[in-house]
Amino acid sequence: MIVGIDLGTTHSLVGHYGEEGPQLFRNALGEYLTPSVISVDDEGHMLVGAPARDRLISHPNTSVAAFKRWMGTAREVQLGKRSFRPEELSALVLRSLLADAEAALGEKVQEAVISVPAYFSDAQRKATRAAGELAGIKVERLINEPTAAALAYGLQERKEGSRFLIFDLGGGTFDVSVLEMFEGVVEVHASAGDNYLGGEDFLDVLQTACLADLKLRADDFSPVERGLLRRRLELVKRSLSQQPEVSVEGQIGKHDIVWRIDQDRFLQLAEPLMQRMRMPLERALRDARLRPDQLDEIVLVGGASRMPLVSRLIARMFGKLPLRHVNPDEAIALGACVASGLKSRNAKLDEVILTDVCPYTLGVEVGQRDAQGHVQNGLFSPIIQRNSVVPISRESSYYPLAERQAKLSLKIYQGENPMVDNNIKLGELEITLNPTLPIAKNEVVVRFTYDINGVLQVEATPKASGIRHELMLQQNPGLLSDQEIRARLAALSELKIHPRAKQENIALLARAERLFEEHLSARQVLQQWISHFRQILETQDERVILEHRENFSHALDSLEAQV
Amino acid sequence: MNWAFELLGLRPDADVADVKRAYARLLRITRPDDDPEAFQRLHMAYKIVLAHISAKATAAIMPTPTVVTHAEPTSRPPVQLALPTHADTTNVTEPVVHLGTLTNEIIRAAIEAQNSEELSRWLKNRPEFWSIQIKQQAAQLVLQRLFQQPQAIAAHCMDAMLKFFDLDHVLSGVNPVALQSLRARQRTLWELRPENHHELARRAGLMHNGRPEVLRVRKDLALLQHPLNWARVTLAAMQSKRAHGLAALVRTLSNNGRLDELPASVNRQHAMFWFRGATGGPLLTRERFILHSLRAGVWAFVTMLAVVVIAMMSAAPDGVHWSEVARVAGILGGGILVLWLLIAGFWWFDLWQGMPESTPSRWPWLRRLAIPLLCVLSFAMYETGNAPYMRWLVMMCFIAAMRKFRRRIAGNGSFFARITASTPAFIWISVWIIAALSRAQGMEDFPLIPILALATFAMSIADLWRHRAYLHPRLARN
Structure with missing residues (x-):
């Protein structure tokens, strides 16, 4: 069985392509969205999703969120006794999603299509694949998030011959793709983005402004209090999408927080972030060789695109209002389901074909001799230009700089800057030349092959000798090797995870603990409720637990509504 | 192009809808994940045919420019419109007209900006640039105008501007080398303004106690603006520090020796004299000799x-x-x-015979064998006894051979290359070894000259062996 997964910065979703088209699965708590948060409880059990997010407030030291932003780096985080890499944290989320899918489908899931931001780099993509392997599944394909959104949107609307721009502002990443649909072909023209721009950054801006207004510093709060403040501000950010003015009142730790903000102020604060969104939009459009008026529609997806300022930005730049996707949170996951259907060659999808692009420019370092014989080194010579359709294979010829040069070192880079120093180095290849030949005859043909999954293969052949030098770019510093993946897979399997049946009880307790931190006035009551519910859980009598769970849940609901 | 039409099974008069239909149909049999090569060929054919059709369409409407040019995104006013007044009078209602004025304003802002943040802020606050098209056109115009006439714009301001207009990436269509050169020329113009002389001094390395020598830079700049005058040159030549400073200044002004990029205010001939005459390095140029x-x-x-x-x-x-x-x-x-x-x-002599083997020369064998021949000759004359002063010639050969050997081994990083990193070090090592040997032997008349001659020979042969690939192609195979 193959499923589609949206592994997001803040939320993750899972689904498959079923009889009635794409269909999402609910998690143990009955929701489609599973927060991408991991926590470890006192007994060493791993918690994923809503209970972990609640524990982010009550136990900030043993909980972690937004780890998608570290994918592709070697950063590790300490949770309880063990330290985790971002791949492992993602794998835990994936495992929980797969358990939901298996519960709904009643069969084992072996393969998945996972969505990644279009602008994810090589290292980040490989880290996502590794996460899939750690979760015990085969990642059949990585699909770009805007492309997935386009698949979901386009197939739903069935608009023939239209060009549109997908604006995907998620929790931590920003992506833009320009696409065209005709005759059942979904053709991506160009993608651009910013891997470190998302809803979280808007929240940071709010937090900085709030603390500055109240003349406080982040160090004035304990980790728990900081989490509480952030949660309040998150609510403020959400409310600002509907109300012109929002205020926060209450006590956090020793500090009384009284703060109000209106939409104009927020707009002003978010101005630098809006400026950062301009460049990818312009670049995507220019690379697609389209004028703004040639776009039929601009579609917003991703939770953070709900903010009204996004619509304003689009209106200012394109002179037209964007179209909001019915459910911006689910669009990508639905698209990933469609992609999984495509992968398994679902009969109903047979007429849909997707062509995607490589979002980065790939090339080599070269030196160039000018008219006066000065050599300028460190120039970037592109071989595969960004936004070329994949799979692609391109070759270019290079010559030694000096007469009688005996070897040539080919340094492979990814990036957009004309100088290689500002780009990312992917690898290096040493090529021996025949020094007795004149420069013009010492040609080296370099071929780059970029496949549909984003793996780059480099081949260099000196024409004179015809000996091929090859390099597969799969190992990056900061990435796990196959061996390490196997070792870590074994280690992850030993982690204790609560059975799915208990999830609801755990979620309820975590929620009660969060409320305990949030509401100073109701602490005593909550304390009693929590210990009471714990006692009932120990009886292990299913019927009694079910009954009490209902009551407990209602009580918590009314408490939350009250304050 | 015919192959593209054939591959898609189209007739040359097909329209865009036909092309897309044909492409979609063929794509079903050549899926990108099944047959990458066939897909690539199909996609290329598709793009070629689309480009051909759109080119034909533009060519067809070209004869009636009055209607189309308004909508055409690529139509720009001629770049010669340096004066905004001129642009205003030619076509008043066109929105494109403002581009001329806008371009001038951008350039002025870039010149006047104190720092890059100020310029970025100015650019970001202009409402015009929210329109993607105007921004693109303005960027093209600004760059064209700057290429025609470089302005005194600081490097960081230029970078900020290029970044804002997204021209600093490799596929922007601007030759990156030309852009670098423009940036360097503009930086030089900016540094030539009196208030920025300290930056020039800093970059040229004219520092004293960690502070830039602005006065010295001003004096030298004034000198360089005069035509070449032997009295001045003689006067400056007597101060070795000044001559080197002048050379460093010219190097900085000319973007590392690209003398045709010197600013117009500097006398080219004069600058070239100092650059060729006083720049460090082994070359014996005519100016250096003078x-x-x-x-x-x-x-x-x-x-x-x-x-x-x-x-x-x-x-x-x-x-x-x-x-x-x-x-x-x-x-x-x-x-x-x-x-x-x-x-x-x-x-x-030292330079001539020690040039890299790859430099073209008329008599390569004379150059390779110059030292051994000279050494044999002078040693023979010394040994025959009637020319004791020939020992100096043998010593000279030794030094030249050693210098050549060392120069050609440079960058190799081996132990031998490191211990012979400088001529004095090499001489000292030789002297100590010889002294130690003579002490050990207790000899009064140590055979210094034969040993030197032998060493010279050995080094020449080692060098020849190292460069054997140049002697005959067959020797290149190792």
Whole structure:
């Protein structure tokens, strides 16, 4: 069985392509969205999703969120006794999603299509694949998030011959793709983005402004209090999408927080972030060789695109209002389901074909001799230009700089800057030349092959000798090797995870603990409720637990509504 | 192009909808994940045909430009419109007209901005640039105008501007080398403004106690603006520090020796003289020879003058013996000049025979064998006994051979390359070894010259072996 997964910065979703088209699965708590948060409880059990997010407030030291932003780096985080890499944290989320899918489908899931931001780099993509392997599944394909959104949107609307721009502002990443649909072909023209721009950054801006207004510093709060403040501000950010003015009142730790903000102020604060969104939009459009008026529609997806300022930005730049996707949170996951259907060659999808692009420019370092014989080194010579359709294979010829040069070192880079120093180095290849030949005859043909999954293969052949030098770019510093993946897979399997049946009880307790931190006035009551519910859980009598769970849940609901 | 139409199964008069239909149909049989190569070919054909059709469409409407140019995104006013007034009068209602003025405003802002943040802020606050099209067109125009006439724009401001207009990436369509050169030229123009002279001094390395020597830069700049004048050159040549400073300044102004990029205010011939004459490095250029000859001449003259003055001051009671004084002065002055010529000769010889093997030369074998031949010759003459001064020639050969060997091994990083990193170090090592050997042997007349001759030979042969690939192609295979 193959499923589609949206592994997001803040939320993750899972689904498959079923009889009635794409269909999402609910998690143990009955929701489609599973927060991408991991926590470890006192007994060493791993918690994923809503209970972990609640524990982010009550136990900030043993909980972690937004780890998608570290994918592709070697950063590790300490949770309880063990330290985790971002791949492992993602794998835990994936495992929980797969358990939901298996519960709904009643069969084992072996393969998945996972969505990644279009602008994810090589290292980040490989880290996502590794996460899939750690979760015990085969990642059949990585699909770009805007492309997935386009698949979901386009197939739903069935608009023939239209060009549109997908604006995907998620929790931590920003992506833009320009696409065209005709005759059942979904053709991506160009993608651009910013891997470190998302809803979280808007929240940071709010937090900085709030603390500055109240003349406080982040160090004035304990980790728990900081989490509480952030949660309040998150609510403020959400409310600002509907109300012109929002205020926060209450006590956090020793500090009384009284703060109000209106939409104009927020707009002003978010101005630098809006400026950062301009460049990818312009670049995507220019690379697609389209004028703004040639776009039929601009579609917003991703939770953070709900903010009204996004619509304003689009209106200012394109002179037209964007179209909001019915459910911006689910669009990508639905698209990933469609992609999984495509992968398994679902009969109903047979007429849909997707062509995607490589979002980065790939090339080599070269030196160039000018008219006066000065050599300028460190120039970037592109071989595969960004936004070329994949799979692609391109070759270019290079010559030694000096007469009688005996070897040539080919340094492979990814990036957009004309100088290689500002780009990312992917690898290096040493090529021996025949020094007795004149420069013009010492040609080296370099071929780059970029496949549909984003793996780059480099081949260099000196024409004179015809000996091929090859390099597969799969190992990056900061990435796990196959061996390490196997070792870590074994280690992850030993982690204790609560059975799915208990999830609801755990979620309820975590929620009660969060409320305990949030509401100073109701602490005593909550304390009693929590210990009471714990006692009932120990009886292990299913019927009694079910009954009490209902009551407990209602009580918590009314408490939350009250304050 | 015919193959593209054939591959898609289209007739040459097909329209865009036909092309897309054909492409979609063929894509079903050549899926990108099944057959990458066939897909690539299909996609290329598709793009070629689409480009062909759109080119044909533009060509068809070209004859009636009055209707189309307004909608055409690529139509821009001619770039010569440097004066905004001119642009205003030609076509008033066109929104494109503002581009001329806008371009001028951008350039002015870039020139006047104190720092890059100020410029970025200015650019971001302009409402015009929210329109993607205007922004693109303005960027093109600004760049065209700057390429025609570089302005005094600081490097960081230029970078901020390029970043804002998204022109600093590799596929922007601007030649990156030309852009770098424009940036360097503009930086130089900016540094030439009096208030930025300290930046120029800093970049040229003209520092004193960690502070830029602004006054010195001003003096040198003033000198460089005059045409080449021998009196000034002689005066400056006598101060070795000044000559080197001038060379460093010219190097900085010319973007590391690209002399045709010098700003217009600097006299090119004059600048070139200092650059070629006083830049560090092994080359013996004509200018360098002139500069050192001037110095040697002045020293010879001063020495002769000193001799005359001393003779006059310590004059014997029976008056000055002018013939004697003239002889002494002549020998001293001539000696200095001859010494300089000898040094220059050795310098030239050392460079000529030590050039990299790949430099083209008329008699490569003469160059390769110059040292061994000279060494054999001088050693033979020394040994036959009637020319003891030939030992100096053997020593010279040794030094030249060693310098050549070391120069050609440079960058190799081996132990031998490291211990012979400088000529004095090498000589010291040799002297100590020889001294130790002679002490150990207890010999009074140590055979220094034969040993040197042997060492010279050994080094020449080692060098030849290292470069055997150049002697014959067959030797290149190792």
